[in-house]
Amino acid sequence: MTDDHIRSTTKDNGLIEKRQNQIIKAAIALFKEKGFHKTTTREIAQKSGFSIGTLYEYIRTKEEILFLVCDSIYEQVHQRLEATIDFKQPSIESLKTVIELYFRLMDEIQDEVVIMYQEVKSLEEDDRRYVLEKERDMISMLKWVIVSCVPAKITAKHAELLANNIFIQGQMWGFRRWALHKQFTLEEYIDTQLFYLMKAMDIE
Amino acid sequence: MTDDHIRSTTKDNGLIEKRQNQIIKAAIALFKEKGFHKTTTREIAQKSGFSIGTLYEYIRTKEEILFLVCDSIYEQVHQRLEATIDFKQPSIESLKTVIELYFRLMDEIQDEVVIMYQEVKSLEEDDRRYVLEKERDMISMLKWVIVSCVPAKITAKHAELLANNIFIQGQMWGFRRWALHKQFTLEEYIDTQLFYLMKAMDIE
Amino acid sequence: MTDDHIRSTTKDNGLIEKRQNQIIKAAIALFKEKGFHKTTTREIAQKSGFSIGTLYEYIRTKEEILFLVCDSIYEQVHQRLEATIDFKQPSIESLKTVIELYFRLMDEIQDEVVIMYQEVKSLEEDDRRYVLEKERDMISMLKWVIVSCVPAKITAKHAELLANNIFIQGQMWGFRRWALHKQFTLEEYIDTQLFYLMKAMDIE
Amino acid sequence: MTDDHIRSTTKDNGLIEKRQNQIIKAAIALFKEKGFHKTTTREIAQKSGFSIGTLYEYIRTKEEILFLVCDSIYEQVHQRLEATIDFKQPSIESLKTVIELYFRLMDEIQDEVVIMYQEVKSLEEDDRRYVLEKERDMISMLKWVIVSCVPAKITAKHAELLANNIFIQGQMWGFRRWALHKQFTLEEYIDTQLFYLMKAMDIE
DNA sequence: CATGAATGAGGGTTCATTCAT
DNA sequence: TATGAATGAACCCTCATTCAT
Numbered sequence: 049m050t051d052d053h054i055r056s057t058t059k060d061n062g063l064i065e066k067r068q069n070q071i072i073k074a075a076i077a078l079f080k081e082k083g084f085h086k087t088t089t090r091e092i093a094q095k096s097g098f099s100i101g102t103l104y105e106y107i108r109t110k111e112e113i114l115f116l117v118c119d120s121i122y123e124q125v126h127q128r129l130e131a132t133i134d135f136k137q138p139s140i141e142s143l144k145t146v147i148e149l150y151f152r153l154m155d156e157i158q159d160e161v162v163i164m165y166q167e168v169k170s171l172e173e174d175d176r177r178y179v180l181e182k183e184r185d186m187i188s189m190l191k192w193v194i195v196s197c198v199p200a201k202i203t204a205k206h207a208e209l210l211a212n213n214i215f216i217q218g219q220m221w222g223f224r225r226w227a228l229h230k231q232f233t234l235e236e237y238i239d240t241q242l243f244y245l246m247k248a249m250d251i252e
Numbered sequence: 253m254t255d256d257h258i259r260s261t262t263k264d265n266g267l268i269e270k271r272q273n274q275i276i277k278a279a280i281a282l283f284k285e286k287g288f289h290k291t292t293t294r295e296i297a298q299k300s301g302f303s304i305g306t307l308y309e310y311i312r313t314k315e316e317i318l319f320l321v322c323d324s325i326y327e328q329v330h331q332r333l334e335a336t337i338d339f340k341q342p343s344i345e346s347l348k349t350v351i352e353l354y355f356r357l358m359d360e361i362q363d364e365v366v367i368m369y370q371e372v373k374s375l376e377e378d379d380r381r382y383v384l385e386k387e388r389d390m391i392s393m394l395k396w397v398i399v400s401c402v403p404a405k406i407t408a409k410h411a412e413l414l415a416n417n418i419f420i421q422g423q424m425w426g427f428r429r430w431a432l433h434k435q436f437t438l439e440e441y442i443d444t445q446l447f448y449l450m451k452a453m454d455i456e
Numbered sequence: 457m458t459d460d461h462i463r464s465t466t467k468d469n470g471l472i473e474k475r476q477n478q479i480i481k482a483a484i485a486l487f488k489e490k491g492f493h494k495t496t497t498r499e500i501a502q503k504s505g506f507s508i509g510t511l512y513e514y515i516r517t518k519e520e521i522l523f524l525v526c527d528s529i530y531e532q533v534h535q536r537l538e539a540t541i542d543f544k545q546p547s548i549e550s551l552k553t554v555i556e557l558y559f560r561l562m563d564e565i566q567d568e569v570v571i572m573y574q575e576v577k578s579l580e581e582d583d584r585r586y587v588l589e590k591e592r593d594m595i596s597m598l599k600w601v602i603v604s605c606v607p608a609k610i611t612a613k614h615a616e617l618l619a620n621n622i623f624i625q626g627q628m629w630g631f632r633r634w635a636l637h638k639q640f641t642l643e644e645y646i647d648t649q650l651f652y653l654m655k656a657m658d659i660e
Numbered sequence: 661m662t663d664d665h666i667r668s669t670t671k672d673n674g675l676i677e678k679r680q681n682q683i684i685k686a687a688i689a690l691f692k693e694k695g696f697h698k699t700t701t702r703e704i705a706q707k708s709g710f711s712i713g714t715l716y717e718y719i720r721t722k723e724e725i726l727f728l729v730c731d732s733i734y735e736q737v738h739q740r741l742e743a744t745i746d747f748k749q750p751s752i753e754s755l756k757t758v759i760e761l762y763f764r765l766m767d768e769i770q771d772e773v774v775i776m777y778q779e780v781k782s783l784e785e786d787d788r789r790y791v792l793e794k795e796r797d798m799i800s801m802l803k804w805v806i807v808s809c810v811p812a813k814i815t816a817k818h819a820e821l822l823a824n825n826i827f828i829q830g831q832m833w834g835f836r837r838w839a840l841h842k843q844f845t846l847e848e849y850i851d852t853q854l855f856y857l858m859k860a861m862d863i864e
Numbered sequence: 865c866a867t868g869a870a871t872g873a874g875g876g877t878t879c880a881t882t883c884a885t
Numbered sequence: 886t887a888t889g890a891a892t893g894a895a896c897c898c899t900c901a902t903t904c905a906t
Contacts, residue, residue, distance in 0.1 A: 058868075058869065059867095059868070059869095060868090060869090063869080083373055083374065085289040085374075088895085088896065088897085089896080089897060089898080090896085090897090098869095098870070098871085099870065099871050099872060100871085100872070100897090100898085101870065101871050101872060101873095101898095101899085101900085102869075102870050102871070104897090104898065104899075105869070105870075108898095109897080109898085110896095110897065110898090165369075165370075166369075166370055166373055169287060169370055170287065170289075180430070180431075183431075184431065187431070205435065205436070205440075205444070206444060208435055209436070209441075209444050209445070209448075210448070212424065212428065212431065212432065213417070213421065213448075216420055216421075216424050216428075217417065217420075220416065220420050224416070224420075226384065227384075227387075227388065227391070227416065228416065231409065231412055232409070232413070236409070237413075240409070240410060240413050241413070244413075244414070244417075244452045247451060247452055248448045248451055248452060264886095267886090292878085292879060292880080293879075293880060293881080294879075294880090302887075302888085303887065303888045303889060304880090304881085304888080304889065305882085305883085305886095305887060305888045305889060305890095306886080306887050306888070308880090308881065308882080309886070309887075313880080313881085314879095314880060314881090466889075466890065467888095467889070467890095468889090468890090471890080491781055491782065493697040493782075494782075496874085496875065496876085497875080497876060497877080498875085498876090506890095506891070506892085507891065507892050507893060508876090508877085508892085508893070509877095509878085509879085509891065509892045509893060509894095510890075510891050510892070512876090512877065512878075513890070513891075516877095517876080517877085518875090518876065518877090573777075574777075574778055574781055577695060577778055578695065578697075588838070588839075591839075592839065595839070613843065613844070613848075613852070614852060616843055617844070617849075617852050617853070617856075618856070620832065620836065620839065620840065621825070621829065621856075624828055624829075624832050624836070625825065625828075628824065628828050632824065632828070634792065635792075635795075635796065635799070635824065636824065639817065639820055640817070640821070644817070645821075648817070648818060648821050649821070652821075652822070652825075652860045655859060655860050656856045656859055656860060672865095675865090700899085700900060700901080701900075701901060701902080702900075702901090710866075710867085711866065711867045711868060712867085712868070712901090712902085713866060713867045713868060713869095713903085713904085714865080714866050714867070716901090716902070716903080717865070717866075721901080721902085722900095722901060722902090
C-alpha cells in the first residue's frame with residue numbers, strides 16, 4: 049500500500065499555504081470552543097469557507113489539521129521569542145524583557161496555548177515528538193537567557209528548572225485563566241511573577 | 253452533579269460504590285494509556301470485569317465515568333493534603349512538609365494527574381465547574397498554609413500567586429515528565445523547587 | 457496498532473454462524489444483482505434483516521463478506537463433489553456421474569458461480585489465495601476421477617487439461633448463460649459436453 | 661452506444677481518436693493492475709498524460725472508459741481473427757490455423773482478456789449488450805470455420821458448443837494463468853487442446 | 865483546447881446506549 | 886442484578902464530475 053494516490057491535485061504552492069492557513073484559523077476557533085475530538089471535519093471545512101472535498105485537497109487526515117495547528121502555534125512563539133532575544137548583549141534588562149514578552153505573548157495567544165496544552169497528546173507518536181522538540185527548543189532559549197543574563201552563578205540544572213517554571217507560568221496564564229484572570233490583570237501577573245523570579249535569581 | 257448520580261434501578265449503595273470503584277480503576281488505567289476519547293465503554297466494561305450492560309447499571313454516560321475519575325482523583329489529593337496540614341500550629345517546618353508532601357503525591361499519582369490535566373475540558377459545563385471548584389479548594393489550602401506559616405508579610409494576592417505556582421509545579425512534574433525526569437530525580441526536583449520557594453518567601 | 461478492539465461482543469457461536477449465513481445469503485442476492493462494488497454494506501444489512509450496526513457485529517469489513525461468500529460457495533461445491541465421488545470403485549459410470557453432477561451443480565448455483573468468477577479478484581491477496589487453493593482442490597478431484605476411471609492411458613498433464621476444461625465448461629454454463637441457455641437446455645448441454653468428453657477420453 | 665459518443669465541444673475527430681487511444685492504453689494498464697473500481701479517473705488522466713479536465717473533454721463518464729477499453733479489445737480480436745480466416749478455401753489446415761492463432765492472440769493480450777472477463781458486468785445494460793454482441797460475432801466466426809472446415813457432419817448445435825468451448829479455452833489461458841502456466845507452455849497448451857479438439861471433430 | 869480547483873453525495877465503519885431475557 | 890445482542894446516528898474520507906479561467 050504505497051502513497052500512489054493522486055491526492056491534492058493542487059499544484060499552486062501559494063494557494064496550498066493560503067488554504068492551509070484558512071484551515072488552521074478555522075480549526076483553532078473550533079478546537080478552542082469544543083476541542084479536537086468534538087470538532088468534525090465538516091465543521092472545519094465550513095468555517096474555513098469551503099466544502100469538505102476542498103478541505104481534503106489540502107490536508108490528508110483530520111489529525112494533520114491538529115498537527116498543522118500545533119506546529120503553527122509553536123512556530124509563532126518561537127519566532128517571536130527569537131526576535132526579541134538579544135544574543136549579543138545579555139543583560140538583566142534583556143532578561144526581564146524576554147520574560148515579559150513571553151508572558152504577553154501567552155496572553156495574546158491564550159486560546160492557541162490551551163489547545164496545544166490539551167491536544168498534543170492526540171497527535172500520533174511522530175508528530176507529537178516533532179512538536180515537543182520545538183517546545184524543548186523554546187525552553188532552551190529561556191535557559192540560555194537565564195544563564196547568560198544573570199550575574200549570580202546559576203547551575204545548568206537550576207537554570208533548567210527556572211526555565212521550565214517560567215514556561216509553565218506563562219502557559220498557566222492562558223490555561224488557568226478562569227482562576228487567575230479574576231484576581232490579576234495581566235500587568236499585575238507579569239509584575240508579580242517577575243518580582244519572584246528576580247528574587248530567585250538574586251537580582252536587585 | 254451530586255447525589256442524583258445514583259441510579260434508581262440499583263438499590264444497594266455498597267454495591268454501587270464497589271462497582272463504581274472498579275470502573276474508576278479500570279478507566280484510569282485505560283485513559284492513561286489511550287486517553288478518554290480513544291477509550292471505548294466496552295473496554296472499560298471489560299477491564300472492570302463485567303459486561304457492557306452491567307456497566308450502564310452503574311453509570312449513565314461515558315462522560316460520567318470521566319467525572320467519576322476526576323472527582324475521585326481530586327478527592328484523594330484533597331484528603332491527603334488536609335490530613336497533613338496542621339491547622340493548629342503553623343510553622344515553617346509544616347509549610348515545607350506540606351509542599352513536599354504535595355510534590356510526592358503528584359509523583360505518586362502522575363498518571364491520574366495527566367488524565368485530569370488533559371481531559372477536564374471534555375466534561376460538560378456543570379461537571380467541569382464542580383471539579384474545578386475542588387481544585388480551587390486545594391489552592392486555598394496551599395494559600396492558607398503560606399499565609400499562616402510564612403513569617404514575612406505576604407499579601408493575599410502574592411500568596412494566591414505562589415499557591416498557584418506551587419500547584420502547577422507539582423502537576424508539571426507529572427505532566428512534563430518526559431522533559432523533567434531525565435534531568436531530575438524526585439528528590440532533586442523537590443529540593444530545588446523548595447529552595448527557590450523559600451527564597452521567594454524570604455525564609456532563611 | 458493491535459487488534460485490541462473489542463469487536464463482535466457476540467459470544468454465542470451458534471448465533472454468529474446463523475447471522476453470517478443470513479449475511480451470505482443477502483450478499484449473494486445483491487452481488488448477483490449489482491456486483492460487489494455497487495452493493496453497499498447498508499443494503500446487505502437491510503437484506504440480512506438487521507441494522508448496519510448489527511452487520512458489523514458479525515463481520516469486520518465489507519471485504520470479509522465477499523470472502524465469506526466465496527468460501528461458502530466453494531465449500532458447498534467441494535462437499536457435493538466429494539460426496540458423489542466413489543473413491544472405492546472407479547468406473548466409467550462413476551466418471552460420467554461425477555461430471556454430470558458437477559454440471560447440474562453449476563446450474564443450480566449459477567448466481568454464486570458468476571459472483572465468484574467476477575469478484576475473487578476483489579479479494580485481498582491472502583483471502584484470494586485461500587479461495588483459489590480450494591479451487592485447485594476441486595480440479596484435483598476432477599483430475600483424480602479422470603485418471604482413475606478412464607481405461608485408456610491418460611498422462612497427468614492431459615488429465616490436468618481435461619479437468620480444467622470440464623471445470624470451466626461447468627462454469628461457462630452459468631457464466632455465459634445469455635449465450636448458451638437460448639440454444640441448449642441443461643440436459644442437452646450436459647449430453648453434448650459429455651459426448652465430446654467421452655470421445656476425447658476414447659470411451660465407447 | 662454509438663456515434664453520439666463524440667463530444668460536442670470537441671471538434672477535431674483525429675484528435676479525439678488520438679486522445680481516446682491514449683486513454684484506452686492508460687486505462688488498460690491501470691485496470692490490469694488494480695481493476696476498474698479501484699482505478700480513479702485522476703490516475704487515468706495522469707497516466708494518459710493530461711489533466712483531469714482534459715480527460716473529461718474526451719469521455720463523458722468513467723464507465724465510458726471501460727466501454728472504450730472493452731470495445732477496443734474485441735475490435736482487435738475480431739480484426740485479427742477475420743484477417744486470418746480464409747473464407748474462400750476452407751480446409752482442415754485453415755481450421756487448425758485459426759484456432760492456433762486465436763490461442764496465440766489470447767496469450768498476447770492476456771491482460772486485456774482478464775479485464776474484459778471481469779469487468780464487462782460493470783458496464784451499463786446498453787454498453788454491455790453492445791460488447792456482448794461483438795463477442796457473439798466472434799463465436800459465430802469460430803462456428804463458421806468449424807462447420808465449413810470439418811469434413812464430418814457436425815450439427816449447428818454441436819458446432820455452437822465447440823465454438824464456445826474453444827472460445828473459453830482461449831480465455832482460460834489468460835484468465836487462469838496462475839493455474840495453467842505453471843504446468844503448460846503456450847505451445848503445449850495449444851497442442852494439447854488442438855489434439856482433443858481434432859479428436860472431437862473426428863479429424864485424423 | 866487545456867487546466868486544476870472546487871464540489872458534495874455517498875460509502876465504510878465505529879461505538880455509546882438500550883432493553884429483552 | 887447481570888448480560889450481550891441490537892441499534893443507528895454520526896464520523897472520516899474518497900472521488901467522479903464540473904466549470905471558470
